[in-house]
Amino acid sequence: MQTDVNVAKMLEDPEFKALTSQKNRISLILTVCEMVLFFGFIALIAFQKPFLGTKISGAVTIGIPIAVGAIVFSWVLTGIYVFWANTKYDSMVRRIRERLGG
Amino acid sequence: MEQTAIGQANLTSIIFFLGFVASTLGITYWAAKRTRSTSEFYAAGRSITGFQNGLALAGDYMSAASFLGIAGLVSTRGYDGLIYSVGWLVGWPILTFLIAEPLRNLGKYTFADVLAYRLSQRPIRTAAATGSLVTVLFYLIAQMVGAGTLIKLMFGLPYEVALILVGTLMIAYVLFGGMLATTWVQIIKAVLLLGGATILVLLTLSKFGFSYAELFQAASTQYGDKFLQPGGLVSDPIDAFSLGLALMFGTAGLPHILMRFYTVPDAKEARKSVFYATGFIGYFYILTVTIGFGAAVLVGSKIITGIDKGGNMAAPLLAEALGGDVFLGFLAAVAFATILAVVAGLTLAGASALSHDLYVGVIRKGVANEKEEVKVARMATVGLGVAAILLGMLFKGQNVAFMVGLAFAVAASANFPALVMSIFWKGLSTTGAVASIYTGLFLAVGLIVVSPTVWVDIFKNPAALYPLKNPGLFSMGAAFIVAIAVSLLTADKGAEEKFSEEKLRSYVGIGAE
Numbered sequence: 001m002q003t004d005v006n007v008a009k010m011l012e013d014p015e016f017k018a019l020t021s022q023k024n025r026i027s028l029i030l031t032v033c034e035m036v037l038f039f040g041f042i043a044l045i046a047f048q049k050p051f052l053g054t055k056i057s058g059a060v061t062i063g064i065p066i067a068v069g070a071i072v073f074s075w076v077l078t079g080i081y082v083f084w085a086n087t088k089y090d091s092m093v094r095r096i097r098e099r100l101g102g
Numbered sequence: 103m104e105q106t107a108i109g110q111a112n113l114t115s116i117i118f119f120l121g122f123v124a125s126t127l128g129i130t131y132w133a134a135k136r137t138r139s140t141s142e143f144y145a146a147g148r149s150i151t152g153f154q155n156g157l158a159l160a161g162d163y164m165s166a167a168s169f170l171g172i173a174g175l176v177s178t179r180g181y182d183g184l185i186y187s188v189g190w191l192v193g194w195p196i197l198t199f200l201i202a203e204p205l206r207n208l209g210k211y212t213f214a215d216v217l218a219y220r221l222s223q224r225p226i227r228t229a230a231a232t233g234s235l236v237t238v239l240f241y242l243i244a245q246m247v248g249a250g251t252l253i254k255l256m257f258g259l260p261y262e263v264a265l266i267l268v269g270t271l272m273i274a275y276v277l278f279g280g281m282l283a284t285t286w287v288q289i290i291k292a293v294l295l296l297g298g299a300t301i302l303v304l305l306t307l308s309k310f311g312f313s314y315a316e317l318f319q320a321a322s323t324q325y326g327d328k329f330l331q332p333g334g335l336v337s338d339p340i341d342a343f344s345l346g347l348a349l350m351f352g353t354a355g356l357p358h359i360l361m362r363f364y365t366v367p368d369a370k371e372a373r374k375s376v377f378y379a380t381g382f383i384g385y386f387y388i389l390t391v392t393i394g395f396g397a398a399v400l401v402g403s404k405i406i407t408g409i410d411k412g413g414n415m416a417a418p419l420l421a422e423a424l425g426g427d428v429f430l431g432f433l434a435a436v437a438f439a440t441i442l443a444v445v446a447g448l449t450l451a452g453a454s455a456l457s458h459d460l461y462v463g464v465i466r467k468g469v470a471n472e473k474e475e476v477k478v479a480r481m482a483t484v485g486l487g488v489a490a491i492l493l494g495m496l497f498k499g500q501n502v503a504f505m506v507g508l509a510f511a512v513a514a515s516a517n518f519p520a521l522v523m524s525i526f527w528k529g530l531s532t533t534g535a536v537a538s539i540y541t542g543l544f545l546a547v548g549l550i551v552v553s554p555t556v557w558v559d560i561f562k563n564p565a566a567l568y569p570l571k572n573p574g575l576f577s578m579g580a581a582f583i584v585a586i587a588v589s590l591l592t593a594d595k596g597a598e599e600k601f602s603e604e605k606l607r608s609y610v611g612i613g614a615e
Contacts, residue, residue, distance in 0.1 A: 010610075011602050020609050024526070027199040034195040035350070038188070042346050045185060045332045046339035052181075053331035058315050059322030061330045067184045071384045074191055075377075078198045082377040085203075090370060093610050 010100050019092050030081055034074060041070050107427050108409065108418055109258045114431030122290075122439050126275065129286045133279035140472045143280035143479055144211040144454050145364040150285055152371035156378025159362050161288030162447040163379070164295060164386050166440040167248045167506065172387065173420075174413025176394020178403045180321065180329035183394050185336070187387040189346060193353020194380040198373065201354045204525045206363045206372035207607050207614040212451075213360040213517065214459045217524045219607075220600035221532040224464050229539040231459035233516035234357040236543060237509050238452040239493070241356075242445060242486075244505040246494030249441040255410060256418060256434045265494040272446040273487035276453065277480055281365055284446045291436075291443035296382060298436045299389040302417065305424040306396035317392075320399045329398070341570045345507065348574030352510030355517030358451035369611055393417050400424070449486050456482035504555045507572065508546065515542030515577035523585050525608060528601040534589030542581030549573035 010016050044052055052063030137143050150158065168190060176183030209215035214230035246265060253264035275283045310316040321329055336342040353359065363372045397406060397416035401423055409415045422430040457479035462470045519542060520535045550556055552567035607613045
């Protein structure tokens with residue numbers, strides 16, 4: 001565990017503050033994206049049934065790629081987050097830890 | 103197809119089944135020698151890689167009920183089954199964005215550890231353990247009743263015998279092999295289930311020139327355009343929204359899923375594992391939906407509902423039609439493995455709430471040596487396993503499908519709000535968090551009891567006191583409001599002061615175990 005001096009120092013560190021606010025922002029934006037994606041889909045089913053039943057090619061309705069797209073895009077969103085965290089976030093954490101110890 | 107081998111003891115299924123039992127018991131024996139400390143019992147010594155944990159998470163989550171149930175729903179109701187499958191995935195991104203890493207950095211074995219980081223140990227652990235146990239028990243009852251019914255349907259074994267078999271095996275895995283054995287059972291199951299479903303999809307598509315367009319064309323020719331359009335699933339938008347909330351935020355409050363993040367060495371691996379898990383689970387639902395459409399066309403929904411009204415035998419029937427007895431036997435054994443992996447994970451999560459949170463955290467006030475804690479955890483495992491078997495027998499023949507939904511509603515209402523607020527909101531007080539957990543818990547359970555699902559369908563009352571089938575919207579909303587209001591009224595200085603330290607550990611991982 002760190003000494004109290006280091007804890008105080010780190011909490012006041014501008015880079016640490018940037019780190020937390022950036023991470024919160026990304027988490028929040030992606031959470032809102034996923035909610036819009038899913039509840040948008042539910043809203044389409046509730047209010048736009050005929051649209052989802054529109055045929056796009058042969059018997060295939062547009063509802064099918066939309067539903068499968070909701071599954072795939074949910075995964076893509078987690079991929080975006082993990083990619084950002086593995087590249088940007090981890091290197092910011094490393095820099096802070098090198099500078100301030102820990 | 104006039105005849106089916108489903109429901110009879112089939113030589114290949116017995117061979118596959120015995121092979122699975124033998125190899126998992128072998129793993130349990132191997133794991134038992136490596137399971138002595140608390141960290142080994144609850145968290146596999148934090149030795150699991152992100153990829154392995156991704157598979158194990160998928161193995162923990164993909165239940166036989168969802169595999170057989172979604173395929174069945176698609177085979178009988180077409181597009182509506184596809185809508186249903188989307189809902190079961192959307193919790194995973196939320197888990198990734200908000201919970202996985204802070205949970206790993208702040209906790210040790212249970213999600214209650216995160217809450218107890220800066221709130222008063224005894225009240226918060228009591229509340230969180232109650233929320234965990236209620237979630238686990240509802241989930242477990244649904245799984246056990248489903249297991250008994252499915253095994254009876256597939257192997258012809260009596261319901262009670264099936265329950266005792268499942269219960270004994272799951273107790274053996276968890277009791278002797280702890281999290282290490284449970285993890286490998288889940289990994290093997292995930293590989294078998296994903297592999298088996300992939301083969302079944304390839305066999306299906308080979309009948310349609312490997313073209314989805316042709317599969318859908320055939321489905322539409324046989325069942326009409328309606329089959330590929332949304333039907334009656336979302337008849338009440340508010341109810342659908344309420345269910346959606348529970349599914350989306352409930353996943354991030356399921357104790358057996360949250361517990362898995364402690365098996366990896368650090369937050370980075372935790373984050374990777376949830377990405378892999380989301381991919382595997384999404385792929386699994388796409389396979390399952392394909393199997394459902396395949397079964398509708400190649401087996402026919404009349405035959406499917408003729409064998410089981412709920413359509414649960416759609417996937418096994420398709421496997422039999424395309425791959426004969428051998429493939430049916432394989433798939434039946436896979437379904438059995440699937441049940442075992444899920445109930446083992448649930449039992450371990452329940453046991454850890456009893457031993458780590460209630461016994462050590464509350465009764466012993468945090469002072470107990472490792473040996474004692476592992477011993478209590480093992481006793482809790484046996485107790486829960488026996489309870490699961492007895493509850494399974496008690497609820498025999500009951501319609502318990504709503505209990506999985508209820509488990510998600512409790513997880514989203516009791517566990518998730520307190521957990522997410524303890525991570526992100528400095529002002530959360532012990533009283534606020536405790537009040538939030540009990541509010542979410544009682545509202546979720548109470549509203550289900552007076553909803554059409556229980557009040558009308560089970561208690562046979564003429565009208566429901568609560569109009570919706572899903573409590574999530576009100577129970578989760580109330581849990582958040584109570585957490586904020588009570589915290590503002592009962593400011594917790596000690597908890598606020600510890601927030602800076604928590605923040606460092608949560609974001610940077612300093613001091614994480």
